Structures are given as C-alpha cells and as structure tokens.
Amino acid sequence: MSDQRKGGIAWTDHTWNPIRGCSRVSAGCENCYAEQVARRWSGPGQPYEGLVRLDKDGKSKAQWNGRVKFIAEHLTDPLRWTRPRTVFVNSMSDLFHDNVSFSEIAAIFGVMAASPRHTFQVLTKRPARARAFFEWVAAQDAGLDGTAGRLHCVFEALRAEVGEELHREHCADPDGPWPLPNVWLGVSVEDQKNANQRIPHLLACPAAVRWVSYEPALGPVDFRHIDADSAGHEWGQIDSLTGRNTDMGRPWHDAPGKLDWIVIGGESGTGARPFDLAWARSVLSQARKAGTACFVKQLGANATDPPNGLCGAATVVPDHAEAIISKRLKDRKGGDMDEWPENLRVREWPGVTK
Numbered sequence: 168m169s170d171q172r173k174g175g176i177a178w179t180d181h182t183w184n185p186i187r188g189c190s191r192v193s194a195g196c197e198n199c200y201a202e203q204v205a206r207r208w209s210g211p212g213q214p215y216e217g218l219v220r221l222d223k224d225g226k227s228k229a230q231w232n233g234r235v236k237f238i239a240e241h242l243t244d245p246l247r248w249t250r251p252r253t254v255f256v257n258s259m260s261d262l263f264h265d266n267v268s269f270s271e272i273a274a275i276f277g278v279m280a281a282s283p284r285h286t287f288q289v290l291t292k293r294p295a296r297a298r299a300f301f302e303w304v305a306a307q308d309a310g311l312d313g314t315a316g317r318l319h320c321v322f323e324a325l326r327a328e329v330g331e332e333l334h335r336e337h338c339a340d341p342d343g344p345w346p347l348p349n350v351w352l353g354v355s356v357e358d359q360k361n362a363n364q365r366i367p368h369l370l371a372c373p374a375a376v377r378w379v380s381y382e383p384a385l386g387p388v389d390f391r392h393i394d395a396d397s398a399g400h401e402w403g404q405i406d407s408l409t410g411r412n413t414d415m416g417r418p419w420h421d422a423p424g425k426l427d428w429i430v431i432g433g434e435s436g437t438g439a440r441p442f443d444l445a446w447a448r449s450v451l452s453q454a455r456k457a458g459t460a461c462f463v464k465q466l467g468a469n470a471t472d473p474p475n476g477l478c479g480a481a482t483v484v485p486d487h488a489e490a491i492i493s494k495r496l497k498d499r500k501g502g503d504m505d506e507w508p509e510n511l512r513v514r515e516w517p518g519v520t521k
C-alpha cells in the first residue's frame with residue numbers, strides 16, 4: 168500500500184518491502200506514488216523490472232501490471248535491526264494482494280512474530296483477503312491449541328523460506344501471544360463506499376491494533392455509520408469507532424472490535440484531488456467522542472476550506488480560489504503543522520490496549 172511521499176511518511180520510521188508490485192483496486196490508487204517510483208526503477212536489472220506496464224514503444228508507464236514479486240533477500244531484514252523501529256510493511260505493494268500466497272504472507276508474519284522489539288504497521292486495500300488469510304492460519308493449527316497453532320503456522324512458513332538455522336535462532340518462543348501485539352492491521356479508505364466495504368472485514372480480523380488510513384481522503388466518511396449492508400455484508404449498521412451495532416433491527420454479527428487509530432490526509436502530487444478540511448474536522452470530532460486516536464498527516468496539494476463547508480454536505484467542493492488553502496502553504500504536501508488551522512493540529516498514537 169502506498170501512502171509514501173517524498174520526504175518520508177510522518178507516521179512511521181521505516182519501510183520494509185518483502186513484496187514488490189501491485190495493481191489498482193479503487194479510486195484511491197489513481198495517483199499511486201509507488202507506481203511512480205516503480206516506473207523510475209523498472210529498467211533492465213532494476214528492482215521493479217517486469218512489474219509495470221509498457222507503452223507501445225516499450226517504455227515503462229507509471230502503472231502496475233499486476234505482477235507481484237516476493238523478495239526473499241529482504242524477508243529477514245527486521246531480524247537484523249537491533250534498535251526498535253516502527254515499520255510500515257510494504258509501502259511498494261499490498262501484503263494481501265491476490266498474487267501473494269498465504270505461505271508467503273505467513274512467512275512475513277513469522278518475521279514480525281520473531282521481531283517483537285519492532286512495531287509493524289500493515290495497511291491494505293484488500294481486507295477480505297486479509298480475513299481469508301487469518302482463517303487459513305487458524306485452520307493450519309497442526310493439532311495445537313489456538314495461539315500456539317497460529318504461531319506454529321507462521322514460524323513453519325518462515326522456516327520454509329529461511330532454513331533451519333535462522334529459524335532456530337529466531338523462533339524460539341512458540342508460546343507468544345496471538346494476535347501479535349506488535350502488528351497494527353489497517354485498511355485504506357478514501358470515501359464512505361470503501362469504508363462500508365473494507366471496515367467490516369478489518370473488524371473481523373484478529374489484530375492488537377486496528378487502524379484506518381483515510382488518505383487520500385476523496386469524500387466525507389462517517390465512521391459511526393458503516394453501512395455494511397450496502398457493501399454486501401450481513402452486518403447491518405456498525406459504529407466502527409465503538410464496535411456497537413447502530414441498527415438493531417437488522418441481522419448482524421457482533422463486530423468483534425473497534426478502530427484504535429485513524430490517519431487523515433489529503434492527496435499530494437500532480438493532479439491531487441480536492442480535500443475539504445471539513446471532512447477532516449468531522450472525523451476528528453467523531454473520533455474524539457469515541458476515544459479513538461487520530462493523526463492528521465498532511466493537508467495535501469489541493470486542500471479547500473470553504474467558509475461554510477459542512478461535512479456530509481460537502482461532496483461538491485466550491486471552486487472559488489480563496490477556499491483552496493494549499494495555494495497558501497509553503498510545504499507542497501501540506502505536511503507542515505505550523506501552517507495548518509489550529510484545530511487540525513492533531514497527532515496522536517494508538518494505545519496498545521487490547
């Protein structure tokens with residue numbers, strides 16, 4: 168998943184890419200930063216060779232071609248990092264892409280299980296596949312009880328990739344907790360439709376911390392009313408911030424969790440789409456009431472702040488020039504908090520409480 172921009176990602180220390188390559192899945196992918204990086208490094212012998220489309224003259228285009236590579240030589244990088252880091256997993260792919268096998272995903276979870284000193288931030292636009300992966304892990308229990316069976320599965324997958332010696336050195340604690348307390352599982356949502364589709368799957372996945380990257384924000388989102396029905400789930404209306412059903416009249420399954428963290432950001436780069444700051448203020452207000460931590464990452468390159476903007480009513484952003492506040496910002500990503508309206512200067516972190 169790419170939320171990376173030149174100059175780093177404000178909510179992480181480090182990126183780790185044991186997978187390369189992806190394909191677009193929704194409107195949030197339209198200006199995918201990872202595709203642009205991949206195009207630059209896709210020549211013969213370069214890391215992204217064979218992963219992007221070519222035009223009729225054989226030149227690389229800034230668009231993934233759907234191929235995904237498992238990068239075995241980078242799989243164990245975190246085992247070598249001695250100091251604790253906060254690590255964004257797969258800034259140049261989506262861990263739960265269809266072309267990454269469950270065994271490969273499990274090996275990556277094996278590394279995360281064997282590196283408890285690091286915090287891993289996983290972000291996907293494919294949470295239905297994430298859910299299927301966790302169900303697959305649960306089914307590979309090798310006759311062991313719950314937690315031990317799941318750890319056994321991911322450590323065995325890691326052993327298949329790295330061999331006996333490394334496995335023996337790093338996977339000595341099969342009794343550790345599950346879900347892994349050092350893995351934060353998140354979904355990207357750019358608008359209400361994708362929130363309705365993706366958040367119910369996220370809530371169904373086992374995770375110590377569940378989070379949402381609302382970036383690039385392309386429309387207002389009401390996290391208190393995730394309309395799972397409209398997305399084909401049978402869960403009725405869910406308040407994803409509290410985990411409570413808000414529509415008791417319809418069949419639903421108890422949402423087994425709630426959101427711990429929401430990252431908010433407008434789109435940056437050429438062709439950035441409008442980001443109404445009223446959307447951000449609304450999410451901050453929703454999260455504050457529910458006790459969910461929020462992190463405003465950036466206002467982006469096309470942030471508007473209409474004087475009378477109201478979230479929910481603001482799907483059409485006024486085009487009068489004075490509303491486009493990005494034009495007045497020195498930081499072209501809108502990432503300098505000092506330039507923001509005071510009520511948006513919020514950078515909180517989730518407490519690992521579950």
Ligand code: SF4
Nearest residue numbers: 168169189190196199
């Ligand atoms: S899922 Fe993420 S990495 Fe893949 S195309 Fe979309 S934005 Fe890019």
